[in-house]
Amino acid sequence: MNQIKVRYFAAFREATGIETERVNTAAGSAAELFSECAGRFDALQSYTAAMVAINDEMSDWDARLQDGDEVLFFPPVAGG
């Protein structure tokens, strides 16, 4: 099990009602962690259009997680 800090932004933060949480998880990848979180928060339906960052670097969804990582879930961006 890894302890991971998860942060939710914008629509994800409003949908979950939380900005950050610590989770103990067996999820091996960012995608598995998102699915696990979506299992607890019905509002997190799909990450297909979203992006993920690990420790402040953009990441692939299949990136492997390590104990102590901070995982940032970004809904579709809309700058400009």
Place this chain on the structure above:
Amino acid sequence: MNAFQITSGAIDLEAFRRQLLDRSCGAYVQFDGWVRDYNEGQQVLRLEYEVYQPMAVKEGNRIIEEAIERFGISNAHGVHRSGLMELSDVAVVVGVSSPHRAAAFDACRYIIDQVKARLPIWKKEYYANGNAEWVNCRHCAPTN
């Protein structure tokens, strides 16, 4: 100073342009993004940008380095706003100076396109009918 910055205050466009003055350059191209009063059939009253600043600054600077490398321009800067914005406010500005105009136009277009696609910035629009919605996010979470 970072070539790409986030600010919660109004952007001083004259000061922004001055930073890019360069005697070896014969061309300057600037893109301003304004807050528009409609989107997808809805009347927009104002909007709000949420920015994850540490990564937005880092990624914005990366984009500018890419543009300098790719198009051979001399200088490029960008600024994006955060927080509440009113109609016609300048939400984002990109400026490029270069010896010749073709590279300046191409690089400016590249930077704003990449900024919109890659920076961790989210836009919430407030509509005349009282609703508010995160743009591009209708299907990623139920709205209140």
